[in-house]
Amino acid sequence: MEDRIFLSSPHMSEEGYERKFVEEAFDTNWVAPLGTNVNEFENELANKVGIKSAAALSSGTAALHLALKAAGVGEGDVVFCPSLTFSASANPIIYQNATPVFIDSDEKTWNMDPEALKEALKKYPEAKAVIVVHLYGLSADMDRIMEVCKGHNISVIEDAAESLGTYYKGVQTGTMGDFGVYSFNGNKIITTSGGGMLVSNNEEMVQKARFWATQSRDQARHYQHSELGYNYRMSNIVAGIGRGQLKVLDKRVEKKKYIHDFYKKELEGLPGVQFMPTNEWDDPNYWLTAMTVEGPVIPIEIMNALEKENIESRPVWKPMNMQPYFEKYDFIGKDISRGIFEKGVCLPSDTKITQEELEKVVKIIKELWENGYKN
16 A cells, blocks of 8 residues: 555645644643634634634534534425535435435536526525535636525535635635535545534524534533534544644645646647636635546546556546435436546545656556557
8 A cells, every 4th residue: 555646645744733733632631522722723724714613523524414404404495416526415415304406517617507506496496505516626606606596595505625725716615605614534635534614604603513513512510402412523633633734735735736737738638638627716726636538548447547556546426316315306407417427537636646656647548548549
């Protein structure tokens, strides 16, 4: 595994920031889901992205679950969700006994299609919330999406799990809707090994989310619970790692951009290759570099060729409307997301990747085209 080139693996700071904060937690014996690191990680993250309030939680999925709960989503409510995303974007809708309706992708962004969303709102005018995912670190077209939602009593929740460090027209993704969600899973641009953050300018609701996340324990000497609670708070150890990682976020974004630009420069000229589109209003973190291919090489051939050399790559997310569990739910759109899935591949985008390793990846891929034409 030491020689493996990863898709996107944890990358601790060379300066050892994370170790310092974790050691402080041990030295003070604050190893529970509360303490200085938790409080400061919330404050530092909120300041970094430019929002009023944040709650540090056990995962991005937990943050999304509490965002839906804070938005008042309950049994039978309709929630719009992009089809082209990871299942963690959709699962919390089911946790709330609500009904997901999946929205197709826009070819110009690969993210939620505002026109399909408009169609969905006509069909389901009573919809309670819309989850907007910023896929692979490239932002959805938020102005158009917010315009479609305008005039409807619908909450906008940004799933920015993959897009910390991504800006839409100069504004950090995750801060434009009613609620935003970040993930610090091991493969994200910064990691706490596991963890997430719920953010909002609605400080009252973030405080309420913290209450729910600590088993909804009432203010009483004895253990009293008037509401359903969850064990969702982040530990002080994990938060210490997050505080250290936050210090190197800008460096990680810079490396991800370099990786993307290198791949694009070297591979875009190959017949049938197109990279995930970037728009003029988008300043992405390029969490993963994704591309589509249409003959003479297909995605599985790229992935197999890389795997033979111990290099990790992945398919693009399989759309939710194609998943066995979710296929029974409604889907609005023209099946653009299916085409992206069938033609898509995510290239190794690890921030520890060396120039030599990048050149190796590119060489292997180019050889597939050369051999294809020879045949």
